[in-house]
Amino acid sequence: MITDRPVRVRFAPSPTGFLHIGGARTALFNWIFAKHHGGTFILRIDDTDEERSTEASMREIYDSLQWLGLNWDEGATVGGPHGPYVQSERGNIYRKYVQQLLESDNAYYCYCTPQELTEMREQALAEKRPIRYTGKCRHLTDADRRRFEAEGRKPVVRFKMPEGTIVVQDSILGESKVAHTALQDEVIVKSNGSPLYNLTSTIDDHLMKITHVIRGKDHFSNTPKQILINRALGFETPVFAHLPLVLGSSKGEKLSKRRHGDLVAVGKYRENGYLPEAMINFLVRLGWSYDGSEEIFSVDELIEKFSLKRVGKSDSVFDIKKLQWLNGHYIMKLDLPARTDAVIPFLQRARLLETDLSPERRVWLEKVVEAVGDRLTTLSDITDQASYFFTDDFDYEPQAVKRWWRKGDAVGILQGLREVLAGIDAFDLETVESAIWAYVEEKGIGRVKAMQPLRVALTGKSGGPGLFDITVLLGKAKVIERVDRAIDHLQANH
Ligand code: GLU
Numbered sequence: 001m002i003t004d005r006p007v008r009v010r011f012a013p014s015p016t017g018f019l020h021i022g023g024a025r026t027a028l029f030n031w032i033f034a035k036h037h038g039g040t041f042i043l044r045i046d047d048t049d050e051e052r053s054t055e056a057s058m059r060e061i062y063d064s065l066q067w068l069g070l071n072w073d074e075g076a077t078v079g080g081p082h083g084p085y086v087q088s089e090r091g092n093i094y095r096k097y098v099q100q101l102l103e104s105d106n107a108y109y110c111y112c113t114p115q116e117l118t119e120m121r122e123q124a125l126a127e128k129r130p131i132r133y134t135g136k137c138r139h140l141t142d143a144d145r146r147r148f149e150a151e152g153r154k155p156v157v158r159f160k161m162p163e164g165t166i167v168v169q170d171s172i173l174g175e176s177k178v179a180h181t182a183l184q185d186e187v188i189v190k191s192n193g194s195p196l197y198n199l200t201s202t203i204d205d206h207l208m209k210i211t212h213v214i215r216g217k218d219h220f221s222n223t224p225k226q227i228l229i230n231r232a233l234g235f236e237t238p239v240f241a242h243l244p245l246v247l248g249s250s251k252g253e254k255l256s257k258r259r260h261g262d263l264v265a266v267g268k269y270r271e272n273g274y275l276p277e278a279m280i281n282f283l284v285r286l287g288w289s290y291d292g293s294e295e296i297f298s299v300d301e302l303i304e305k306f307s308l309k310r311v312g313k314s315d316s317v318f319d320i321k322k323l324q325w326l327n328g329h330y331i332m333k334l335d336l337p338a339r340t341d342a343v344i345p346f347l348q349r350a351r352l353l354e355t356d357l358s359p360e361r362r363v364w365l366e367k368v369v370e371a372v373g374d375r376l377t378t379l380s381d382i383t384d385q386a387s388y389f390f391t392d393d394f395d396y397e398p399q400a401v402k403r404w405w406r407k408g409d410a411v412g413i414l415q416g417l418r419e420v421l422a423g424i425d426a427f428d429l430e431t432v433e434s435a436i437w438a439y440v441e442e443k444g445i446g447r448v449k450a451m452q453p454l455r456v457a458l459t460g461k462s463g464g465p466g467l468f469d470i471t472v473l474l475g476k477a478k479v480i481e482r483v484d485r486a487i488d489h490l491q492a493n494h
Pocket of ligand 1: 215
């Protein structure tokens with residue numbers, strides 16, 4: 001029994017683009033399943049589509065998997081006992097099995113031209129029959145074949161679908177029956193000699209000793225074909241588990257590049273400041289739940305708790321809000337030095353921070369990150385949330401101006417505060433705070449009324465970290481400069 005063997009699973013992307021959220025979810029489920037069972041996780045590259053497969057895509061897939069921490073034990077780039085793990089390098093292996101299928105009368109050459117296939121389709125439509133290859137070339141004689149070859153026709157190889165009903169057992173979807181009439185004699189080798197997915201996948205799953213095929217439900221329709229090819233080749237059939245689809249919204253459409261653009265590419269999340277821990281936690285909940293309500297899982301917990309039994313049948317909806325929430329959670333779980341390290345590339349990319357940080361600047365930066373606190377949904381938010389710490393080049397937000405500068409005597413307040421701040425020698429949190437409070441008290445203005453005009457002057461915004469933190473982190477000279485600039489601005493514009 002295949003289930004008595006050590007667990008071996010594979011992720012088998014086609015390198016025709018970036019790693020998609022759905023693909024990453026499939027990789028993750030395979031990876032955790034392997035870890036949970038102490039098994040082996042294999043990365044195979046299904047690049048039988050020569051025209052659409054690219055090296056760049058392969059590299060991007062490797063990078064994204066590595067970023068997520070989904071390292072493979074065996075497979076492309078790392079090797080292993082059942083290689084090569086890139087299908088385009090396995091041509092000889094497939095040819096041998098195609099020969100076996102032809103010789104055992106489980107496959108045949110088909111010489112039908114595109115024109116003949118179109119006519120076949122049209123006739124089926126006219127007779128209201130399902131559109132299916134009729135099996136026309138099943139019984140060609142040697143003479144027929146020679147005649148076609150003399151005409152220069154290049155044959156495909158078709159798998160002969162046996163009669164009867166095939167029962168598919170799926171660990172997630174349960175049992176289903178597929179009548180052979182629903183299947184047609186599948187092309188397994190193209191006329192240019194390239195073998196196709198259903199054949200190569202079946203052969204490789206066997207040779208790579210795959211015990212469980214865990215993949216998206218969009219491949220479910222391939223499963224009966226693969227089971228039949230397995231049988232014809234005398235292979236044992238692996239356990240199948242088809243994961244529910246990832247939908248783009250509750251309207252039911254599949255998450256796709258065409259409809260959802262950048263939302264589908266794992267690499268974009270990395271670029272936009274998501275943490276791999278958040279992605280993993282998010283991806284695992286696309287289809288799997290522990291008790292239905294628990295949302296936060298560390299990788300170790302996942303490995304311990306994961307089981308295919310708790311993968312649901314119903315499709316999951318991709319909810320960016322939830323991912324953002326998880327990301328905020330995991331950002332705050334980083335300790336301050338790690339959080340600082342994590343935001344540095346984003347500040348540098350925005351040219352807000354120099355590349356060679358002095359030790360003093362690094363200490364200061366940690367304090368800025370500490371002050372920003374839990375205001376980051378993504379790491380890249382740091383540039384929005386905190387740019388005024390790094391540059392004088394910021395605008396006053398119109399809403400903030402309207403609310404805090406247009407009402408009352410903003411100029412008078414700023415002038416008063418300027419004087420207080422200019423008189424402080426030890427520009428530290430305690431001194432600044434008590435000097436400002438003393439001033440506010442003396443003048444009998446409300447605290448908020450005094451603080452907010454200053455906040456707008458220093459940051460351009462009406463919200464953000466504690467104002468005393470900002471004041472001290474900016475330093476006396478900058479604070480005075482910005483208050484002066486605000487006063488000038490107000491006097492010129494009001
Ligand atoms: N190459 C296929 C894909 O990328 C793999 C499907 C499978 O897991 O069998 O969708």
